[in-house]
Amino acid sequence: MSKVELHVQAPDFALQDFRGQTVRLADYRGQKHVVLVFNRGFT
């Protein structure tokens, strides 16, 4: 399975948030840093 490499462009993606708004990683470029948290499930 592929893993993320450092110091290269992170793979872009677009998903709808739970309110139906589309969130695209590239939209943060030049604006904010992003911490992506891959969650293991809500407990």
Add this chain to the structure above:
Amino acid sequence: MRQLRRDYDEFAQRETEVIVIGPEDEAAFARYWKKENLPFVGLPDPKHTVLKLYGQEIKLFKLGRMPAQVIVDKTGQARYVHYGHSMSDIPPNEELLTLLDGLNRGE
């Protein structure tokens, strides 16, 4: 998640957005966000498209998904990746915040 919520302002001060991606559907996300009053972005990914893209390890026969964290800087480059090896293997916020301080200093 509670750890992240506690320090959300610290991330915001460092010009950083927190985005949580998980395999649950949008109803489960909505319930959890409401219950926990979470300030960050929540992205349901029931088809696992981004989860696979980023290579989250899937251990079907063990303990379920392991947590992972990735910091993407303002230029879109991945600068930090942590793949958990157990359910509780989550880096402390201080580690992430220190790294973000470095990014903001141009390191």
